[in-house]
Amino acid sequence: MTTPLRVAVIGAGPAGIYASDLLVKSGTDVQIDLYEKMPAPFGLIRYGVAPDHPRIKGIVMSLHKVLEQEQIELIGNVEVGKDVTVEELREFYDAIVFSTGATADRDLDVPGSDLKGTHGAGEFVGFYDGNPNFSRDWDLNAEKVAVIGVGNVALDIARILAKTADELHVTEIPDNVYENLGRSAIKEVHVFGRRGPAQVKFTPQELKELDHSPNVEVVVDPEDIDYDEASEEARRSKKAVDQVCQILEGYAMREPKNAPHKIFVHLFHSPVEILGEDGKVTGIKTERTELDGTGNVTGTGEFHTWDVQQVYRAVGYRPEGVKDVPFDPERCVMPNDGGHVLSEPNGEPVPGLYTTGWIKRGPVGLIGNTKSDAKDTTTMLLEDHANGTLTPAPKRTREDVAAFFEAKGHPITTWEGWHRLDAAERAAGEAEGRERKKIVEWDDMLKHSGPQDIVD
Structure with a gap:
């Protein structure tokens, strides 16, 4: 046998x-x-x-x-x-x-990246997703924040920062996340990418969803809508690229929505320094870039300083x-x-x-x-x-x-234990009219999903 x-x-x-x-x-x-x-x-x-x-x-x-x-x-x-x-x-x-x-974050190799108020995307994702390995509390006292990166994780962070706590309470977020978001002072989220509309890594659905909240307005500067020969070819060859470009163009051309919270998507801006005072973030400096015909960009020597008090780097996991x-x-x-x-x-x-x-x-x-x-x-x-x-x-x-x-x-923990944890989270959510409320603490998860002598 x-x-x-x-x-x-x-x-x-x-x-x-x-x-x-x-x-x-x-x-x-x-x-x-x-x-x-x-x-x-x-x-x-x-x-x-x-x-x-x-x-x-x-x-x-x-x-x-x-x-x-x-x-x-x-x-x-x-x-x-x-x-x-x-x-x-x-x-x-x-x-x-x-x-x-x-789950670890890639570093951002610019001066000031070690200032208080700079965070890796993974840290914040771990917080709002209730990962027990990450912080339970988050400082959201800044009114203006920067998100560096033009992938879907950057959009997730921008959206979570811009939405109200009550909008997110219907989801599975744990109590500590809801309470932290409820204290948020954030009014503006500035997302920075060094290249243009045809080079961002957003998916069309994610980019559309960014503006679904009545409390959030997405703003794109018409000057950031630009294409070179390689960009046009990318639009012709990939439907998703063309869709993303069309969505960004729509944001740039529409009338103001006048929502209380705004997400600014800044293209052709390459971060060169995070500015600080007394060890804390006070701004971010970017260099304006331009397309070189191949879909890549070169610096123009034109610099901009943006008033922000926090910086989130969504430049990739490690x-x-x-x-x-x-x-x-x-x-x-x-x-x-x-x-x-x-x-x-x-x-x-x-x-x-x-x-x-x-x-x-x-x-x-x-x-x-x-x-x-x-x-x-x-x-x-x-x-x-x-x-x-x-x-x-x-x-x-x-x-x-x-x-x-x-x-x-x-x-x-076992598959049967997961079913017990799943049932406990669903019961906690049902008590508040939600599908689920995530259990955060490691020991609390073990009490439900571990050996029965731990559960009992």
Whole structure:
């Protein structure tokens, strides 16, 4: 009798769940343990998507169906490299797939980036999404703030900062977030991008939604609507680019909406310095840029100073490595050939180790892009299995894994535990007429989703 292929997938966000689903659907006899360092699954969907995006959060429904499959077991509250080593995991699994994503912020290399009042996008997202690893309180005393970056995360931050607390109370935000937003003094949000309308990374739907609130007006300077030959070609070749340009043009040409809160989208402005006094942000200095014919820009030598008291940098997330696994600190990815983790410095595949998602290719693209990543990775893994190149793990049952963590005295959360936590959050939300109210504190999540002796 053959034994199933034993695989550990590290990271229970979309990338890890898609990879698990493909392995199950391959027809191979497989058992997958899906590890997650948080007490709850879903990664980016739970802790990286703005709470007023139920359309995107609907992806959880499809991820739920994947995790309901009997071949997949959720093991939460376990950080690989800290609570368990990779070598210890090799005792139980023939292959390990890393899909650990990214939550750290990339730095902004301009003077003044260390002033009080400068924040990484991930810090603020972690706050408003109730991630227990981030602050529970947020200073929103500034009246004018800057957001640097022209991707969807920048739009999320701008929108959350501009909306009222009551508008967001219908979502799943926890009480501490609602209370902080209720004290907000913010009236103006200034979003800066160094290139033009055809080069921004917004998606059309996100850009449209920016203006849906009656309390928010999006303002674009008509002088920031400009295209060169490469920009026009981008509009012709990609429908989404053309749609974004049309939306920005509409914002630039319309009559004032006269909403109390305003989001200014400033294109062709490259931040060169964050200004401060007594260690605190007092403004931001930008250089006006212009297109060079290729879709890139050059500086004009014309500088502008903007009165802001906070700066949020939404210039990209930074994946972080896992202890004892090769990691490229320059590119912030696990070196790979499209699926296998590669050793350094010789670049040979590390037997039994694979990678997918942002830790594989960097934090770019939409959630759906992780599906093609997962396909490439799982294809390589299954080919190695078929060729007999994987070393069978000596301990091959889920009971062995459970006994290992029990001996360590380390509580793990399960799929059944997630259902208990989910029910508790929905009950808390229902009491206030909402679908859900997120439970924030780590120990409180464990009380619902951990072993029953903790729950009881």
